[in-house]
Amino acid sequence: MSVGLVVVSHSPKIAEGVRDLAAQMAADVRIVPAGGTDDGGIGTSLEVVMAAVESAQSGDGVVVLTDLGSAVMTAESVLEFLDDDARALVRIPDAPIVEGAVAAAVAAQTGADLDRVATDATAARGSPATSGAAAPGAGASPSAAASPSAADVDGPTRAGVGNDGTTATGTFTLTNKVGLHARPAAMLAQALGGLDADTRINGVDGASVMMLMTLAAGQGAPLTVEATGPDADRAVRTVEELVGRGFDEE
Known part of the structure; x- marks a missing residue:
């Protein structure tokens, strides 16, 4: 229920x-x-x-x-x-x-x-999506929202995953054609919302579908994940998995 x-x-x-x-x-x-x-x-x-x-x-x-x-x-x-x-x-x-x-x-x-x-x-x-305020890092292009450029990311999908037990970080490149639209944002928010970790993606709450959508992150954009808490490593790996399989989109 x-x-x-x-x-x-x-x-x-x-x-x-x-x-x-x-x-x-x-x-x-x-x-x-x-x-x-x-x-x-x-x-x-x-x-x-x-x-x-x-x-x-x-x-x-x-x-x-x-x-x-x-x-x-x-x-x-x-x-x-x-x-x-x-x-x-x-x-x-x-x-x-x-x-x-x-x-x-x-x-x-x-x-x-x-x-x-x-x-x-x-x-x-x-949220910026409803208030008309600029999304975090908004500027020249939607894919540049509050994160390093895609060219700075090693490999096609991930870079620099770190973990010290209670904190974990990672950067992953969006590969699905439409990027972080409503459905992938909901998948991320649902998966992260059930974990014991405070997870930030490009600076916004990873468990908030509305905040994730304000990033307007398109194909090729990097998602920088910073998680703290007992499930920090699991949170970063969850983002890596969902991004890696393109959120199950064609």
């Missing part, structure tokens, strides 16, 4: 589209769209959202993502109809509906608890 998600939008198509996008990153997470009114029109419905929250609940809690202000009001109204125990297992974070849903889904896929899933959704609001 994992934390479930509910996507509340005034538009049924938007709710379903966000659900479909987030599900691509988290196949095992229950994500329920709650878009439109009872008759499928534009708006929100207390009954529709209530049913979605009940459907998404597996016992680990539910995070509700919303679009416009009245959707928040509808979701909050649902809480008033729940008993204390059920209410304690629902969070409505102040998060962007698309980026928040993706971040929350990836966190839930890794087995994160309710508060961590809600926190990751909220953090998506402050």
